[in-house]
Amino acid sequence: MSTTAPRPIHPHTPAARPHPVDRYRVGGARALVTGASRGIGRAVALALADAGADLALAARTTAALESSVAAVEERGRKAFPVAGDLALPGTAAEVVELAAAALGGLDIVVHNAGILPGDGGPVPILAPFQDTRQEHWVQVVSVNLNATAELCRAAHPHLAVSDQASLVVMSSAAGLMGTPLLEAYAATKAAQVSLVRSLAVAWARQGIRVNALCPGWTRTDMTAFAGDTGPLFDWLMSHVPMGRQAEPEEAARAALFLASPASSYVTGHALVVDGGLSVPDGGLAGTPKPASPFAVG
Numbered sequence: 001m002s003t004t005a006p007r008p009i010h011p012h013t014p015a016a017r018p019h020p021v022d023r024y025r026v027g028g029a030r031a032l033v034t035g036a037s038r039g040i041g042r043a044v045a046l047a048l049a050d051a052g053a054d055l056a057l058a059a060r061t062t063a064a065l066e067s068s069v070a071a072v073e074e075r076g077r078k079a080f081p082v083a084g085d086l087a088l089p090g091t092a093a094e095v096v097e098l099a100a101a102a103l104g105g106l107d108i109v110v111h112n113a114g115i116l117p118g119d120g121g122p123v124p125i126l127a128p129f130q131d132t133r134q135e136h137w138v139q140v141v142s143v144n145l146n147a148t149a150e151l152c153r154a155a156h157p158h159l160a161v162s163d164q165a166s167l168v169v170m171s172s173a174a175g176l177m178g179t180p181l182l183e184a185y186a187a188t189k190a191a192q193v194s195l196v197r198s199l200a201v202a203w204a205r206q207g208i209r210v211n212a213l214c215p216g217w218t219r220t221d222m223t224a225f226a227g228d229t230g231p232l233f234d235w236l237m238s239h240v241p242m243g244r245q246a247e248p249e250e251a252a253r254a255a256l257f258l259a260s261p262a263s264s265y266v267t268g269h270a271l272v273v274d275g276g277l278s279v280p281d282g283g284l285a286g287t288p289k290p291a292s293p294f295a296v297g
């Protein structure tokens with residue numbers, strides 16, 4: 001009998017190395033997605049389901065949530081609807097607790113719910129800041145920022161006991177740039193990135209990765225005001241180097257990267273998915289831009 005101990009297989013030898021694509025799988029993970037009834041959040045939920053997660057899906061509208069639940073179940077995964085209005089203090093924490101109870105814990109949280117000022121109401125969505133009212137600011141801050149803080153705080157104890165914890169906050173390219181006509185929205189999205197960076201540092205040794213995702217113009221109900229054609233749409237797209245808006249699935253694939261072990265060494269990052277919108281071109285791009293339909297400032 002040999003007295004030599006067997007040589008351990010180094011985890012990075014080819015035999016032990018998982019295929020890179022397998023690192024995008026989140027089989028058995030328990031995931032909460034807010035704003036999952038439509039748009040980017042629904043696409044994120046379906047991407048996570050395709051990658052193997054069971055889901056709690058949060059939003060206000062029960063019927064739309066049920067449709068997302070059915071789409072997840074069609075993919076062979078469990079899904080639980082959690083209805084609640086994140087504009088109301090206390091709801092974000094309730095949503096987290098209901099989700100954790102339904103799933104038996106949380107490994108992934110994608111906090112995606114968000115609004116533009118005037119979303120769903122008579123207030124113009126794009127308006128000079130001096131013409132907006134403080135109530136519009138408060139509305140946007142309550143949903144986009146206050147609920148984010150509450151949700152992150154409530155998610156912490158659940159993520160801290162997971163061995164694959166990832167928190168993804170849906171910010172926006174608007175939070176990385178000067179964004180006239182959408183100042184309140186942009187301020188909340190910038191604050192989300194700041195919170196993500198702080199939490200990433202604070203929670204790194206607890207095994208919780210925290211990242212932001214920053215989409216640019218994406219085809220959802222939120223951007224329906226701009227249409228698919230016409231002067232406003234053309235003007236908006238003229239500022240996007242790739243010259244088009246994104247489909248929700250293009251943001252969802254980036255969310256899957258951040259949620260999955262594919263991004264195991266990524267934390268405190270703001271991942272931009274904007275077709276180049278936020279890249280400064282120094283005015284040298286030469287792409288002709290139609291005149292702004294707005295008087296800014």
Ligand SMILES: NC(=O)c1ccc[n+]([C@@H]2O[C@H](COP(=O)([O-])OP(=O)(O)OC[C@H]3O[C@@H](n4cnc5c(N)ncnc54)[C@H](OP(=O)(O)O)[C@@H]3O)[C@@H](O)[C@H]2O)c1
Pocket residue numbers: 034035036037038039040041058059060061062064084085086087112113114115143170171172173174214215216217218219220221222223
């Ligand atoms: N679309 C874009 O161009 C774009 C670009 C950058 C960043 N984003 C960000 O991506 C996220 C999703 O945007 P989207 O375009 O998918 O928007 P969307 O189509 O308008 O969907 C918003 C989602 O959030 C939910 N929601 C809205 N207000 C809520 C509230 N008070 N309480 C609970 N849930 C609420 C909505 O469901 P209910 O109405 O049923 O509650 C819906 O599921 C947002 O954070 C947005 O800021 C979007």
